[in-house]
Amino acid sequence: MVNSNRIRQVGNKQVGPGLPTYVIGEIGINHNGDLANAIALIDAAAEAGCDAVKFQKRTPEICTPRDQWDIERDTPWGRMTYIDYRHRVEFGEDEYRAIDEHCKKRGIDWFASPWDTEAVIFLEKFDVPCHKVASASLTDDELLIALRATGKPVILSTGMSTPEQIRHAVEVLGSENTILLHATSTYPAVTGELNLRVIHALEAAYPNVPVGYSGHEIGLQTTVAAVAMGACVVERHITLDRAMWGSDQAASVEPGGLQRLVRDIRVIEEAKGDGVKKVYESELGPMKKLRRVQGTVAAAAGE
Numbered sequence: 384m385v386n387s388n389r390i391r392q393v394g395n396k397q398v399g400p401g402l403p404t405y406v407i408g409e410i411g412i413n414h415n416g417d418l419a420n421a422i423a424l425i426d427a428a429a430e431a432g433c434d435a436v437k438f439q440k441r442t443p444e445i446c447t448p449r450d451q452w453d454i455e456r457d458t459p460w461g462r463m464t465y466i467d468y469r470h471r472v473e474f475g476e477d478e479y480r481a482i483d484e485h486c487k488k489r490g491i492d493w494f495a496s497p498w499d500t501e502a503v504i505f506l507e508k509f510d511v512p513c514h515k516v517a518s519a520s521l522t523d524d525e526l527l528i529a530l531r532a533t534g535k536p537v538i539l540s541t542g543m544s545t546p547e548q549i550r551h552a553v554e555v556l557g558s559e560n561t562i563l564l565h566a567t568s569t570y571p572a573v574t575g576e577l578n579l580r581v582i583h584a585l586e587a588a589y590p591n592v593p594v595g596y597s598g599h600e601i602g603l604q605t606t607v608a609a610v611a612m613g614a615c616v617v618e619r620h621i622t623l624d625r626a627m628w629g630s631d632q633a634a635s636v637e638p639g640g641l642q643r644l645v646r647d648i649r650v651i652e653e654a655k656g657d658g659v660k661k662v663y664e665s666e667l668g669p670m671k672k673l674r675r676v677q678g679t680v681a682a683a684a685g686e
């Protein structure tokens with residue numbers, strides 16, 4: 384029996400236990416500030432069968448510590464200050480209009496992780512179906528309050544966070560519109576620190592909240608395992624090429640891998656079944672051929 388309190392409406396899809404896994408291709412800033420890269424990644428996600436793509440939205444002057452602004456760094460576009468770099472990889476309204484239009488054309492949701500309240504206001508212009516809280520923002524009460532005020536579902540990643548911090552964040556957001564994602568915030572995360580059993584711990588701690596998984600590991604098996612363990616939402620970073628410049632590229636999935644990941648998630652969903660033990664019609668032939676003693680005959684003989 385599915386707990387209806389664990390069902391969330393995200394766009395035109397319901398998300399929760401017993402429903403098809405909601406698969407998110409996290410583009411983040413893997414587009415490197417190039418709209419053509421973003422469009423290509425949207426296409427890759429749509430063709431793989433993802434339900435949504437996700438970006439990151441920052442107001443650079445708010446999200447970048449003032450003492451970091453003028454520090455110079457080498458980038459693919461030459462040497463520049465950190466604040467200039469943050470602007471270089473940040474999309475504005477024109478780019479997001481194009482993204483919005485292309486996602487509608489491809490029939491795929493899009494939303495973003497806002498890193499500040501100004502970014503929340505920006506994203507609300509597009510009537511996104513939900514919002515995402517990055518693990519790094521889990522303790523930002525001001526941001527959480529602003530997101531709750533939108534009335535949209537909020538997907539909350541829980542990497543680098545204690546149980547107490549997670550509990551407080553859920554209290555601020557309100558459990559009725561929240562989706563939790565287990566995560567380990569290392570890029571890439573090593574297998575021994577994925578701790579997938581936390582999915583079950585979160586389910587037990589939050590009986591009215593759907594629980595999913597945001598993976599930063601290399602490879603696909605453990606993300607598929609998360610679905611087998613009950614994750615009803617899956618998020619993985621995606622990239623056109625893991626060798627591209629950027630801190631998230633190495634822990635991302637390329638288009639071919641994304642197609643295999645979604646395929647395997649759908650196979651696992653079908654294989655999980657409903658948990659009710661039964662004799663399938665397809666088993667009747669093998670039963671007749673292979674079972675020497677039928678159950679009813681054996682029962683009669685024992686009377």
